């Protein structure tokens with residue numbers, strides 16, 4: 001009976017390890033997806049910030065063009081000044097030139113503001129890009145680690161599965177059947193040690209008579225409270 005119990009205890013140990021590996025493997029794709037999402041979020045931030053920068057640069061260029069057009073208007077007007085006959089027309093033309101110059105000065109003020117924005121934004125985008133290199137590097141490493149975990153986990157899993165198969169063949173068929181039945185009903189361990197008459201599964205005190213019977217190792221016994229398979233650990237001589 002002791003040997004038969006040992007087979008079941010070993011089986012349980014390996015099944016527990018297999019469950020833990022399976023649980024760890026299940027979350028690997030989720031972890032990998034989370035890393036992909038982190039990269040995507042970062043790429044979006046970089047794209048958005050670059051778009052804002054490009055927009056300001058575009059506005060700056062369009063104002064720059066307007067200033068140039070105004071300057072050529074002023075140049076033309078100045079040329080025409082020499083051909084003007086009346087003082088009234090002359091004054092009107094001077095006023096027109098002055099108005100365009102005032103407008104250009106206003107546009108140039110706005111352009112100064114844009115230049116400041118461009119400078120600040122360019123620094124920020126450069127910092128984001130630098131941060132991106134670090135993020136990509138970290139995520140590549142983390143994904144590589146996950147890939148290894150998956151590979152190693154898969155190997156362990158098949159090793160445990162073949163061990164479970166051979167232990168299941170070695171186990172007493174009747175005891176294995178009961179073990180499987182209890183496993184379906186309880187959470188956690190199926191076969192638990194009892195020490196000082198306390199069940200290792202539910203921590204309840206089992207009847208003294210049952211406790212003493214466990215030392216006989218003559219048949220399979222169950223906790224009357226949690227229905228787990230119970231045994232006593234005996235010091236080896």
Ligand SMILES: [Zn+2]
Nearest residue numbers: 199202223226
């Ligand atoms: Zn119990």
